[in-house]
Amino acid sequence: MTQSIEPRSGILEIAPYQGGASHAEGVAEVVKLSSNENPHGAPEAAREALRRTAHLIHRYPSTDHGELRRAIGEVQGLDAERIICGAGSDEIISMLCMAYTGPGTEVIHTEHGFAMYRISTLAAGAVPVEVPEHRRTVDIEAILEACNFRTRLVFIANPANPTGTMIDMQTIEQLADRLPPHVLLVLDGAYAEYAEGYDGGARLAGSWPNVFMTRTFSKIYGLGGLRVGWGYGPAAVIDVLNRVRGPFNLGDPQLRAAEAAMRDTGFVQRCRAENARMRDWLAHGLAQQGVPSDPSHANFVLARFASPQEADACEAHLRADGLLVRKVGGYKLPDCLRITVGDEASCRRVVHSVARFKASAP
Ligand SMILES: *Cc1c(COP(=O)(O)O)cnc(C)c1O
Numbered sequence: 227m228t229q230s231i232e233p234r235s236g237i238l239e240i241a242p243y244q245g246g247a248s249h250a251e252g253v254a255e256v257v258k259l260s261s262n263e264n265p266h267g268a269p270e271a272a273r274e275a276l277r278r279t280a281h282l283i284h285r286y287p288s289t290d291h292g293e294l295r296r297a298i299g300e301v302q303g304l305d306a307e308r309i310i311c312g313a314g315s316d317e318i319i320s321m322l323c324m325a326y327t328g329p330g331t332e333v334i335h336t337e338h339g340f341a342m343y344r345i346s347t348l349a350a351g352a353v354p355v356e357v358p359e360h361r362r363t364v365d366i367e368a369i370l371e372a373c374n375f376r377t378r379l380v381f382i383a384n385p386a387n388p389t390g391t392m393i394d395m396q397t398i399e400q401l402a403d404r405l406p407p408h409v410l411l412v413l414d415g416a417y418a419e420y421a422e423g424y425d426g427g428a429r430l431a432g433s434w435p436n437v438f439m440t441r442t443f444s445k446i447y448g449l450g451g452l453r454v455g456w457g458y459g460p461a462a463v464i465d466v467l468n469r470v471r472g473p474f475n476l477g478d479p480q481l482r483a484a485e486a487a488m489r490d491t492g493f494v495q496r497c498r499a500e501n502a503r504m505r506d507w508l509a510h511g512l513a514q515q516g517v518p519s520d521p522s523h524a525n526f527v528l529a530r531f532a533s534p535q536e537a538d539a540c541e542a543h544l545r546a547d548g549l550l551v552r553k554v555g556g557y558k559l560p561d562c563l564r565i566t567v568g569d570e571a572s573c574r575r576v577v578h579s580v581a582r583f584k585a586s587a588p
Contacts, residue, residue, distance in 0.1 A: 255548055256550050257548060258566075269486065272486045275485065285478070291481060293481065314442060316455065331377070333354055366397055380401075384418070384424075390527060420446060421523040447487040448487070452480045453480060505567045534560035551576075
């Protein structure tokens with residue numbers, strides 16, 4: 227017998243996800259601006275809720291996440307029955323692919339789209355289809371052109387990562403309207419809270435049969451280490467996802483901390499305002515050094531350099547100064563660096579370091 231143990235086709239095409247760097251060789255204290263984390267940490271109420279659950283960890287957690295779903299529903303003005311919670315929005319993305327795709331089907335993501343769309347698609351045995359963007363912005367005509375009878379899902383992050391760009395609600399509505407009826411549009415709202423006046427697609431996901439929204443506690447809520455995300459959409463989709471969801475996919479400490487964070491609306495407002503202020507400052511400071519960026523609607527700036535070589539050299543320069551940013555060559559943006567908007571001191575250090583880099587360049 228020469229048979230060997232083989233995974234399903236597609237699995238070995240998955241390039242493992244690369245997280246943001248958190249250490250720099252020879253630098254003791256680093257500022258991590260490589261994973262879009264909240265520089266102000268988690269709300270104190272969430273940390274307190276986590277401490278209060280310590281005596282409960284021998285118990286299995288809730289299977290229906292009722293209290294967290296109610297908190298989200300109340301704060302966001304949504305129907306709690308149409309909310310599902312997961313281990314990060316990554317798990318919601320994975321559940322969508324597991325439930326709606328498989329061999330012989332296709333999933334559309336855009337040119338600079340988030341890596342997990344492709345990874346979860348391949349893991350489900352389906353084919354990821356990449357469509358071009360127009361100047362680092364999602365192009366709905368390209369998406370519609372790529373749709374066929376095999377298409378099952380379309381993933382769009384709005385605001386997008388790593389570009390920080392956004393498309394407006396009218397354009398999203400047009401896309402939802404023109405997609406074939408067998409295609410589910412997934413609006414990834416990981417950065418929705420940073421975009422002034424944007425609901426992440428909640429209204430569409432609440433009223434259209436073919437629109438679903440994902441959200442996360444990892445970014446503005448400051449809980450990336452706890453792994454909590456959620457989804458909202460048509461009742462039929464929620465029902466399907468609940469069938470593939472593991473019954474104990476979230477622990478009580480995660481659930482309680484996320485609930486406290488959701489109810490701390492003042493924290494979110496303060497972080498949104500401070501992020502907007504420092505984002506403008508950072509983008510302007512970089513532009514003055516000859517490093518432009520598209521207007522960002524998220525908590526990072528995509529800094530554009532003259533060449534991939536210059537981007538790499540600047541990344542190394544920043545790293546030597548203890549400033550860790552994200553290389554985005556894997557997102558087809560080799561001449562760019564994604565820099566998380568840190569606190570004021572970090573932003574000042576970044577601009578200062580880039581200025582010295584530019585001054586030292588031949
Ligand atoms: C960070 C991010 C997420 C969130 O992932 P979690 O699993 O919730 O931590 C989702 N989508 C995009 C585009 C992101 O950048």
